[in-house]
Amino acid sequence: MKAWQVLAHGEPEKALSLSEIPAPEPGPGQLLVRVRAVALNFPDVMLCRGEYQIRPELPFTPGVELCGEVTAVGDGVDQARVGTRVIGNPALPAGALAEYALMNAAEAFGAPDSLDDAQAAAFHIAYQTAWFALHRRAGLKPGETVLVHAAAGGVGSAAVQVAKAAGATVIGVVGGAQKAQAARELGADLVVDRTAEDFIGVVKQATGGRGVDVVFDPVGGAAYAGSTKCIAFEGRIVVVGFAGGTIPAPPLNHALVKNYSILGLHWGLYKVRDPASVAAAHEELVRLADQGVIKPLISDRIGLDGVVEALTTLGAGGTTGRVAVLLP
Template identity: 40%
Template sequence: MRAVLCKEHGPPESLVVDEAPSAAVGENEVRIGIHACGVNFPDTLIIQGKYQIQPDLPFSPGSEVAGEVLEVGSGVQHLNVGDPVMSLTGWGGFAEEVVIGADRVLPMPASMDYVTAAGFPMVYGTSYHALKQRASLAAGETLLVLGASGGVGLAAVELGKAMGARVIAAASSADKLEVAREHGADELVNYAEGSLKDQVKALTDGKGADVIYDPVGGEACEQALRCINWNGRLLIIGFASGTIPKIPANLPLLKGSSVVGVFWGDFVRRQPQDNARNFQELFALHGEGRLKPHVWKTYPLERAGEALNALLSRQATGKIVLTTGRS
């Protein structure tokens, strides 16, 4: 099979497309013929040796796929050859096939095509877990989303609206903010047009946001914490800025606020039943037309490096998806 391979740690340009052996299918595993694979920020880290999990070289990046079941192990009961499915793979998704544990595979909803399904699990799974389990976001509260035009940010905007919150979207340009507005944001804040804190305070009558969703980190994190409401919750999603912030401990003290970590990957492992319920609810919202995943661009496997660089340079809004050409 063809696969995008990381043979040595380095930038996206160091990836190569080559033939790779197909793994055998174990008793409780399935082989998926991949139609599409989502491109995510962790993919840019894992190929550089900077991610918390490091597979042996050579490996293929790519942590979420959509395709059809080609083969099932003897112990698999809930999946059959030919089923359209989606899966979280960790790595191995930038390829024509992947073998994965059947417990990590979900039937693909009828409301989705392969490209949509490939870009859905990580951003919506992360954002829904963050807002539901970690923040307990309530209807009528104000949600501030940093990096609101990116994959997880845009998902958080849509989910915040679906959960009844007033959503303030923050991003670095008018074009990116327009995408957030099209996906339900009530108010817009441009980082380039003055203080984040002052703009959010002005939009909330000086109170600040009840929940802040931060996948950006860096300086924006501290600014956001300075415009949080009493009993507010700051969600630490990630550090797309490349800088892990050092939060002054007096700020949550003065606001009676909480700084809450969000590690969706471990939530999936530790609380699989809660994660399954989350996805049942997410699929229902998509089927009702209340979630409209935004795929910025698709690339063929051969242009995986270009796709990753588009993500790193922050050109993209919403998701980038690789396609294999499988029909």
């Protein structure tokens, strides 16, 4: 089968090679899936660089999110799953950027019928992250105001939709006019282009000086620092990631004086510590998708040969929404 392989750590254009390798075989509790679509994620770039929390032995196939069709199952897995369309995270090192991939059966979920392959591939990580950040960690209530950083990005675009579905008012922060338009189309009530205006002042003006109840921050750095200046009394800042490249070192006396909470989210831990909650979130998200309330923003659909260029653009923060790799 064809597969992208990381032969040596580095930027995608140096690390990746399109190779012909044997198809993997499912072990106990696993599924072999024919990959139909892959949603590219920032962790794919980090895997190439060797900077992700998981470091598979070289060589390996990256790609952490897919939609595929089950073609075979390992011991202990119901044969009825063969032929079904599933989404989720592949079992590295047999990642998604290949014609076939392995998945742990317990972590493979039914693909929503309302979404095509590209949309379904992008439905798992970002929407689960947004759901757990806003509902499980922040306890979002209808009528509250949510500030979403990188609101036109992969996980930020999901957070905008999940927050709107919960009855919140959403202020989205983006970088550039094109991304601002995308955030508006996603449903953000107010969009701030950080390249043209200061989001702190806009937020304070829009909330009458009160600030926002919840901050969804996958960026870190200046985004986090600015959020602490426009968070409301008893507000919650959910730290999701550091795509901006700078990990904040917050002065905790500020959180004490202003009476706000700083919450971390490592969604992957729920798969280990509370898998039932992941399955329950999936059911609720599918319900919202089938109602047409949420739908992944797919900005580009590319073939397997376009992966290196797309990951390079993604790593530089140049993508809007999600880039999906479609396989025949």
